[in-house]
Amino acid sequence: MKGSEISLKCHKIIGGYGEGEALVSHEPICFYLTDPKTGIVREKDHELAGKNLANKVLVFPSGKASSVVQIDGLFKLASYKVAPKAMIVKDVETVLIVSAFLVKVPLVDRLEKDPFEIIRMGDFVKVDAEKGRVIVTKGRS
């Protein structure tokens, strides 16, 4: 229901607090394949192609691509202030942790319910990594 709130426990990887509109990707993400100045996904054939990561709460299964390009990709987005506000991920790996650590974007995993079931595009999401809590405000019914 629009406006209803769901509170979920999660596991903190990189601490901090971030909130914003949800952007949900079912495919892994490579930050290098976004436009560093705007945050728009440039990867052809990606389900988020043409969508903008800037200031969103990004929900995605995992990162991908070599460590150098992934880390540099997120770093460039952050230096143009168009990085996501927080990230919710299913399968975490070292490179994604390092990327989020460098740009200080909160990163959490292990939500008590499947984030892909609960969170939809356009929901408003608050990620409080410190308290291990994600609050989803439904945008559409």
Next chain:
Amino acid sequence: MHLTKEEERILKGESGEGTQKALELLVAIGDAYDAEKMIPISRAHAASSGQEGDLYFVELLANGGARCKVPTSTNPVYDIEYFHSLFEKIPKDEADVARRVMEAYKRVGAILSWSCIPYMAENIPLYGEIVAFSESSATPYVNSVIGASTNREAAQSALAAGVIGKTPKYGLHIKENRKGTHLVKVEASLKDEFDYTLLGYFVGKRISYGIPVLTGISRHPNTEELINFCAISNVSGAISMFYIPGFTLEASTVEEAFQSDKPKDKITVTDHELKQVYKELQTTSGKIDFVMLGCPHYTLKQVEEVARLLDGKKIHDDVSFWVCTSATTKMLAERTGYVGVIERAGGHVVVDTCIDEPCWIAYKDEVGMTDSPKCAYYRRFKDAIVARLEDCVEAAVKGKSK
């Protein structure tokens, strides 16, 4: 994760901000993987890249007074003086980033190897050592060929581990996680190191993520063949470890490699598959502008082979010919006479430099040839044909590929 008193003091900043940041990163990784504790490492390799994210972290550590506690080698950036005197097009700010990266690694007390195969000369683990080695060929080589243990590190997590002298105990540092996942029956005839490149490409792409166990290989693979297999399978896929029972150290039988468990999947590789891979890599043909070798860095034996193939020949006027290697190898190759032969033919042997660096901007719109799919993967050029070294050299002399 359980932290010792000393680790807690470091996290509070009592050993300085640089060391604190390094441990903060390692603890974040440890927590993510539910590591029980930190374990000591004996050495590290930071895949420095000369890019902005790399610069930020190494300067954060260096400015915060951090110093490497264990030997920590570095990956190639590029030879700034040499390339800026050669090509005018390289943006000045790229040189500033590269220079600052190189200075900062010096300030944290890293071994300035600027080599992507440090396990050959500058920073060599032994069997059973616990280490933190980033870089595509280094991670699988150290785990599989040497039988030391490392996770698939990023440059920053490896550098942090070098500074603290520890890494979280997770992933490939735990015996059960070193279990084989896929059985790869090799029926293809593997003649030379380029065949291992093709095999690596196929296995990485097919498995994507896992620990392959290779059988059917009859001859002991040599160093260069193993380097190629490591580098390419960890680029076309994410292969941090593999077994060739009988030749690699950690498991002497297939059963041992799978820790008596069943493989998740079985794959057979014949000459047909390798031919298909080769075809896929022939993205264009005809006139070429350059040949780029040494991705990963060439060993002394490979530099010798280039010299043998070029001896008495002349590289075509329209073709630039590059061999990338480490400073250590170039010194030996100079002394032994290989560099002289390559230079007389019109080629260049360059040190400290990776193919994935801004110094190659002059070739942005040009077509080249290389023996490495990893070199082609970086897309710094208009196009790059991947072929055997002999074919690359022949094309360099004729000015065009077959």
